[in-house]
Amino acid sequence: MNLVRNHVLISIDAGTIMAGARAVEKALVDEIGKQGLAGEIAVLETGSIGATGQGVVIVVYPEGLYYANVAPEDAHEIVEEHLLKGRPVKRLMMTEMPKQQVIRKGKTGLLKEQPRIVLKNSGVINPENIDEYIAAGGYEAIERAFTELKPAGVIKEVKDSGLVGRGGAAFTTGMKWDFASRAPGQPKYIICNADEGEPGTFKDRLILEGDPHKLIEGMMLAAYAFGGSKGFIYIRGEYALSIERLEKAIQQARDYGILGDNILESGFSFDLAVMKGAGAYVCGEETALIESLEGKRGHPRNKPPYPVTEGLWGKPTVVNNVETLANVPEIIRHGAAWYRGYGTEKCPGTKVYTIIGNVATPGLIEAEMGTTLRDIIYEYAGGIKAGKQFKGALVGGAAGAFLGPEMLDAQMDFVNLREYAAVLGSGAILVMDEHTDIVDMLQSVLHFFKHESCGHCVPCRLGTKELVEIIDQIADGKGKAGDIEKMVKISEVMRDTSFCPLGQSLNLPISSALKYFKDEVYGRVPAAV
Amino acid sequence: MDREAILKKFEPNLSNILYIMHDLQDNNPQRYLAKEDIEVCAEYLNVPYSYVHSVASFYTMFSLKPRGKNIIRLCESPPCHLMGARSLLDYLKTSLKVDVGGTTKDGVFTLETTSCLGACGVAPAMMLNDEMFGNLTAEKVDSILDQRRKEI
Numbered sequence: 001m002n003l004v005r006n007h008v009l010i011s012i013d014a015g016t017i018m019a020g021a022r023a024v025e026k027a028l029v030d031e032i033g034k035q036g037l038a039g040e041i042a043v044l045e046t047g048s049i050g051a052t053g054q055g056v057v058i059v060v061y062p063e064g065l066y067y068a069n070v071a072p073e074d075a076h077e078i079v080e081e082h083l084l085k086g087r088p089v090k091r092l093m094m095t096e097m098p099k100q101q102v103i104r105k106g107k108t109g110l111l112k113e114q115p116r117i118v119l120k121n122s123g124v125i126n127p128e129n130i131d132e133y134i135a136a137g138g139y140e141a142i143e144r145a146f147t148e149l150k151p152a153g154v155i156k157e158v159k160d161s162g163l164v165g166r167g168g169a170a171f172t173t174g175m176k177w178d179f180a181s182r183a184p185g186q187p188k189y190i191i192c193n194a195d196e197g198e199p200g201t202f203k204d205r206l207i208l209e210g211d212p213h214k215l216i217e218g219m220m221l222a223a224y225a226f227g228g229s230k231g232f233i234y235i236r237g238e239y240a241l242s243i244e245r246l247e248k249a250i251q252q253a254r255d256y257g258i259l260g261d262n263i264l265e266s267g268f269s270f271d272l273a274v275m276k277g278a279g280a281y282v283c284g285e286e287t288a289l290i291e292s293l294e295g296k297r298g299h300p301r302n303k304p305p306y307p308v309t310e311g312l313w314g315k316p317t318v319v320n321n322v323e324t325l326a327n328v329p330e331i332i333r334h335g336a337a338w339y340r341g342y343g344t345e346k347c348p349g350t351k352v353y354t355i356i357g358n359v360a361t362p363g364l365i366e367a368e369m370g371t372t373l374r375d376i377i378y379e380y381a382g383g384i385k386a387g388k389q390f391k392g393a394l395v396g397g398a399a400g401a402f403l404g405p406e407m408l409d410a411q412m413d414f415v416n417l418r419e420y421a422a423v424l425g426s427g428a429i430l431v432m433d434e435h436t437d438i439v440d441m442l443q444s445v446l447h448f449f450k451h452e453s454c455g456h457c458v459p460c461r462l463g464t465k466e467l468v469e470i471i472d473q474i475a476d477g478k479g480k481a482g483d484i485e486k487m488v489k490i491s492e493v494m495r496d497t498s499f500c501p502l503g504q505s506l507n508l509p510i511s512s513a514l515k516y517f518k519d520e521v522y523g524r525v526p527a528a529v
Numbered sequence: 530m531d532r533e534a535i536l537k538k539f540e541p542n543l544s545n546i547l548y549i550m551h552d553l554q555d556n557n558p559q560r561y562l563a564k565e566d567i568e569v570c571a572e573y574l575n576v577p578y579s580y581v582h583s584v585a586s587f588y589t590m591f592s593l594k595p596r597g598k599n600i601i602r603l604c605e606s607p608p609c610h611l612m613g614a615r616s617l618l619d620y621l622k623t624s625l626k627v628d629v630g631g632t633t634k635d636g637v638f639t640l641e642t643t644s645c646l647g648a649c650g651v652a653p654a655m656m657l658n659d660e661m662f663g664n665l666t667a668e669k670v671d672s673i674l675d676q677r678r679k680e681i
Binding site for chain 1: 542543544545546547548550551574583584587588589590591605606607608610611612643644645646647648649650651652656659660661662663664
């Protein structure tokens, strides 16, 4: 093997491709060749390093130096100055470094950093090369499962870890697998829900693009644990790069005998297929997703029966989110006790957030459960953009809650936020500065739901339409006394009577906007007589 | 590719219906599912015409009316909204002289809006066919569209 003295990692994800990453990569390789350094310096592709909106990002190792907003014209200077002469190109160096670690606060208040769990390999390894995943400890967990834990041991370990679903509903993962393992009927299926559509959320895309084998291993462990034999990854039609990388990764795993019949002589057989969606938010609901996989309109089903007993084609089916499954290999490798060392008593582990809106460095981060909103905004995302004041945040996507400044120090985890009548949901945090108009934002949220309501049940179909009509009037300054009360009432009826979580969740953005920004919203309609 | 060749790429299982419709639409020069597309799909999967039509009409990525050569899909979800998607939409409507869902007279662009594209870190964002563009401004949109016009 050739020893190289420098590795140049170039982040190839949907965001950087948009900024011209492929052209930069080509320019770098050409320039390295031209300067006669081809044998000494390797250019490698990797997934997202976590920063978005900073153009093409590259990292030069062993220095670990980040360059942002790199253009093809910069290749000459980087290669000649940095790689040949050892003088870093100051004008391109990244000023706000993305946090590649999980920040912990000790008792003394000092910051310390710990390795990531879900995003461990993202932006570090080449996602298109199975060998790099294996070198980083990949597929060790499935080996431990086969030789040491056996199916019951895997379920026990995941149960003990306290892992709950990261898609929004926060159901205990180990319990779900346990139910499926006891359910009669064969074959059994595992579905990965990668139909990421909650506004503000793109964590699953970056996990898929940055470390597809981790998802494959997570799905294998799940299927092995509850007796599944076939898996599907239902992915948004818009996520072209994720689909491409997953298909490549599945093929590599098959070639290595990691997917297929009698895997590693264990007697366990398992294979995977990618299914491409076609644009429907409601398909993120697990039974609607199953309908769509079966080739139907994506209408949610009646529950019960739940998918664990009667799911895809009427067979026992586990549906897990991408992030949930991406936690599993590390839990099995290191054990439940290790995992519980992260996060809070009731919600162990980490959460991957997408932090966006009016912040200095929007992007993808992984933080411990229980990290406060303040730390996420100020420690991870560099604070509010352009030195403005924090006004509020929409946490959990459109189906989430507006939070005001008094919530900055609330610990963020699934259980704790529920006590404040808020949700962590998908982990999207949309930060709004002092100039944001809350009525305008609420209007945007309600329009989103009207567009995405599938029309299956009356409360949601009519309710979303009514709500949009009212908020449009209020936003236009034509609101009437009693309009706000009517909105609340409609959303309460929808919460109590809608068929699926889509219609049920509109009450949260409305009631939370009124809780934290009451004066502002009421200021837009004439006072009740 | 003709329709027969597309169908042959897939097993005639109902669970392949979305894949088949994606492929038929991508290969239709008017970027939509024509009556003939739905007919061949229904026949191949052995389901009624009305069934395929109902599935096609459910998903936003499928269109049942002819569209332009290039499809602009501007995100209007809350994150893009916060970063100025609405003024961008107004700008696109005025400069292309179309409403949402409309196609320009020369047939080059169709303007659509979409829910979250997952490009919120570079909001406001849009897709032009399969390509994503972010950090949009009126000037940037102009140069993207001009570039596309030249390529035709």
